């Protein structure tokens with residue numbers, strides 16, 4: 001067994017940091033050391049911000065977004081077109097779409113995708129909440145913006161089936177050539193999808 005170089009408190013900090021996505025044990029040690037060296041400028045404010053986030057974070061009861069208020073900032077924003085809902089798998093996707101700034105719509109966060117192999121069924125996702133929102137009658141369009149994976153597409157099909165009979169337009173993100181992409185580098189699936197979804201010039 002390796003000899004200890006720090007007390008258990010710092011060891012614990014490193015172990016917890018190593019669980020953060022993007023950080024492995026090595027990066028966690030570097031991050032911990034950096035935080036400790038910058039005790040006043042970084043470690044203190046970070047500890048405060050984490051404590052505050054822990055106390056205040058809420059899951060929006062309407063859309064499933066994370067925020068410190070419920071309903072969330074997105075749901076209560078009067079400048080958004082609440083009759084258009086963009087359905088995403090994860091809050092990270094909501095943030096990504098907001099960074100792109102292409103639309104000012106409402107969102108619905110599913111919290112994952114259907115995955116029978118991993119035991120994730122419809123009741124494990126925020127699908128009932130979505131059906132309730134559509135049933136409310138004010139939703140005009142649902143944009144299903146799930147990932148282009150097998151699970152994502154299965155989830156999109158399931159949602160479309162569940163909403164059959166409702167007066168709502170259901171659309172999906174186009175799949176195709178990425179902006180700045182070269183055809184030669186694309187896989188066959190992407191090329192085929194791009195050809196099928198071609199648009200008039």
Ligand SMILES: [Zn+2]
Nearest residue numbers: 060063072075
């Ligand atoms: Zn919300």
